[in-house]
Amino acid sequence: MQYQSQAVAKPYFIAAIGLFVGQILFGLIMGYQYVVGDFLFPALPFNVARMVHTNLLIVWLLFGFMGAAYYMIPEESETELVSPGLAKLMFWIFLIAGALTIVGYLAVPYATLAKMTGNDILPTMGREFLEQPLITKAGIVVVALAFLFNITLTVLKGRKTSVSLVLLLGLWGLAVFFLFSFYNPANLVVDKYYWWWVVHLWVEGVWELILGALLAFVLIKVTGVDREVIEKWLYIIIAMTLITGIIGTGHHYYWIGTPEYWQWFGSVFSALEPIPFFMMTVFAFNMVNRRRREHPNKAATLWALGTGVMAFLGAGVWGFLHTLAPVNYYTHGTQITAAHGHMAFYGAYVLVVLTIISYAMPILRGRAANSERAQVMEMWAFWLMTVAMVFITLFLTAAGILQVWLQRATDTPLPFMAVQEKIALFYWLREATGVVFLIGLIVYVLSFFAKGETKAA
Amino acid sequence: MRPCTRIWLLLIALSGVTYGIGEAGLGGKAVVATLLAISLVKSQLVAGFFMGLRRTSFMWRAIMGGYLVVVCGMIGVAYWLGAVR
Amino acid sequence: MFFFLLFLALTFDTQGVLPKRDHRENITDAVVRGKHIWERNDCIGCHTLLGEGAYFAPELGNVYKRRGPDFIKAWIKGQPTGVPGRRQMPQFHLTDQELDDLVAFFKWTSEINTSNWPPNIEG
């Protein structure tokens, strides 16, 4: 560790992994409810489990991003963090607020929670992914502002690199677009229109900048390739991301009441959205092939390459599958969307956060890389989780295709629930691969406790 | 006369032909094919002589040439589809 | 940057034509209250609305046309069905007034011009 204040990243990473485990457990519960509908009912209805599943995902990724920023920025800026104390304080505030929110979801009915937390003053709850109570949303803004203040001042007082600037741009964008979560007009169409400004412009816009910056940082460190080369790639990738991703928002505006020209704009620009992901894959492999040194942390390299490939498959290929308006007409809101969502989030964001954790955590624990044994476990975890995710995606895609076939693209459509029963087999298979994913995750967690010889940092 | 000046005059002349066809209000498969061919030639002239791709490696010329051929060709296909329908 | 400007321009244009497509003149107080009931009970956590939400339970953007107001109210009142092994919907204890508001919201939603989506009445 070059700078003392980088150490504040450690609790963020630990919390991220802990919440990740929670997310997967709730995912398994939901997967089971898909086939055994009354499982845990009424103690844990599906909508509550789903809220916990998706909110944990968002929160742990945010923990990961923040930890990554606290780790990277001092090293990139070649100076200590402006206020490590503030970073620690914010960690506890964010963790406690997050935990209380989850407890709130689980302990009382959602409507009661809404009433308790002042949803009547400014109703923002009950919209997909933005289910958090008003006070939690406000808390997120406070934490984000304190975090950005800390990070931005550090960058301003130290060296300014392309990586840190792209990261800053991404993080500021994340905070700015989150403000649209407070806008909830009574008109559902307008509500949905701006809801996507949070959701789409996050995951297919500013988060991609964060992803690019994290990947570039790790690749600089583990490959030793010249910074200029990596920065040029980074610039091209983010330029492509913004060119395609911003107007690509239009692929959500096909069927929600917005004008029909969005079908053209959405199709044209989002058809190009796989390109930046493809470039990321080529980028990662190219840099690793041209490496100037053999970094002892082989697991980190594997995670980085995995990010490139899986992000391209999940976000690029599976996104493209159903992004064109004539196709989306039939697939919109089916298991195809679920398949894409799972693999895209895993490939792009889960893997990039695990990449930076894999690279930084050993250093935070005082060594250049983990022991051979721990790395082997980590790689096993990578393959178990990744292969499981590929199969989850394939099974959901199969379920989705059948669903479209039986319920949408036919002259004799079957009702929703009748179709769900017919595709139950694929849900069973998905649940089984979900268990494999959990095993992979357990191996991953255990790898942190594996003994063995390590080299000093 | 500089080579680039000649190219410029050629581009002007070809644009004149395109415009003339438009003024005459012509249509039909042969006319569409001619117009697309003219566009292809013009854009290749700009790419090769103005953008300087003519003095680059095969890869660059192939990317640009391939792009132009695919775009003009597919436009042709779309017009043909419109005509037979 | 440039693309963001274009996006803003399109947003501006969209805002201009939306009233013709969403029939906002029909958004009554009941519709507004209905939307809040929809949100307060996190219905989107199981159902989709205009294709967005969870894929655990049927699409409700066109439920008004599929089932009609009386069926919807009776259905919500009758939950959970308690059929073993079947997916269960919680009992939300809505008053008659709230049920009417929710139905008003579904009715308005079903009248949005969604470019003919969903492909058929099953959603």
Add this chain to the structure above:
Amino acid sequence: MSDTQTLALPRNPPGDLAIWFFIFAELLAFGIFFLAYAFARAKNVELFNQSQLLLNRESGMVNTLVLITSSYFVVRAVAAIREGFSQVCARWLLGAIGLGGVFVAVKLAEFHAKFAAGISLHTNTFYMFYLSLTIFHFMHVLMGMVILGFVAVKARRGGYSADSHTGVETGASYWHMVDLVWLILFPLVYVIR
């Protein structure tokens, strides 16, 4: 792929390599847009043919000549700086920017006439494409003028030399791309039927 070593090529195109990635990305966006137009037309030939006749072909033609000529000026500007003549280069560039201004003026007049006639993105599919494509291209012209403006100012101050003028070539390449796109756009939207 981002330096000559890995590409192992005899020669890369003029200008900064990054601009070429950008140019091809833009070309791809335009290309897909063109094809979307063409295939939408195939479903709606009558509407497209009728609406097309109402476009102002004269102004389209004038703008074609203007853009080709401005592109030619930019070629001359690059030729000048390769021989080390900064001021000559700057003058050619200013000429090109001036022609860009003519393009913008003609285009604005055309848009004004269309908007005054009550035409908008919602009139019909043809006009949706006509407006989207031309406005999208129009914004690229503006962007190109800004880029050329920066290059011209720097050239005027003697910021480039016969040995070092990547900036001029970069700006030139972008401007030619804007021209090239128009050379396909004009026949496609205004003429071919």
